[in-house]
Amino acid sequence: TVQTHTNLPTIRHSLSPPSSPFLMPSLYTKITIDQPRSKVWQILIQKEKWFYWNTFLYDRDPNRPLAEGREVFLSVRRVPGEEETEFQPKVTLLQPNICLRWKTSILGYTSEQIFELQDTGRDRTQYIHQEIFSGSLTRIIYPFIRQDEQRGIRRMAHELKYHAES
Numbered sequence: 001t002v003q004t005h006t007n008l009p010t011i012r013h014s015l016s017p018p019s020s021p022f023l024m025p026s027l028y029t030k031i032t033i034d035q036p037r038s039k040v041w042q043i044l045i046q047k048e049k050w051f052y053w054n055t056f057l058y059d060r061d062p063n064r065p066l067a068e069g070r071e072v073f074l075s076v077r078r079v080p081g082e083e084e085t086e087f088q089p090k091v092t093l094l095q096p097n098i099c100l101r102w103k104t105s106i107l108g109y110t111s112e113q114i115f116e117l118q119d120t121g122r123d124r125t126q127y128i129h130q131e132i133f134s135g136s137l138t139r140i141i142y143p144f145i146r147q148d149e150q151r152g153i154r155r156m157a158h159e160l161k162y163h164a165e166s
Contacts, residue, residue, distance in 0.1 A: 027131045027146070031126075033165065036123045037118075044100065044115060045100065047065075055159060057074055057075075057156065058074060067094065070091055073088055074087055098116065101114045109135040110134045112134075113129070114130045116128040129157055
């Protein structure tokens with residue numbers, strides 16, 4: 001069952017294409033979660049339990065834990081009700097309670113997702129999710145997925161907050 005949430009707080013996000021040909025297009029969102037960083041981290045890295053709260057990213061191989069240098073099998077649903085798109089990112093950084101990064105590359109297109117947690121006070125955590133795109137095909141692919149991908153990472157931030165605070 002997918003839960004919808006109303007009266008969600010506003011979060012900062014960026015949807016702008018690069019202003020210079022040397023900057024890579026990226027998406028960004030952040031939200032404050034009223035829970036300690038360690039609790040938010042445990043929810044974030046238990047990908048086999050994402051289906052309980054996350055309507056954006058899905059685990060396709062629960063037997064393959066997140067580990068630096070390893071590929072994981074995931075899928076993304078940018079818009080609720082649309083078909084899932086499977087992908088196999090390689091975890092490039094797993095820094096407990098601080099940062100998870102993975103990178104997906106196909107010919108001419110790379111997407112790097114960064115999930116970062118920062119302490120913002122007593123039992124409060126800033127969750128930051130950024131996606132950076134690069135490669136020669138980015139100019140072709142990015143305009144088609146940009147808005148839906150931004151909505152998806154924003155939705156995931158709200159769902160993580162709601163789940164962690166429940």
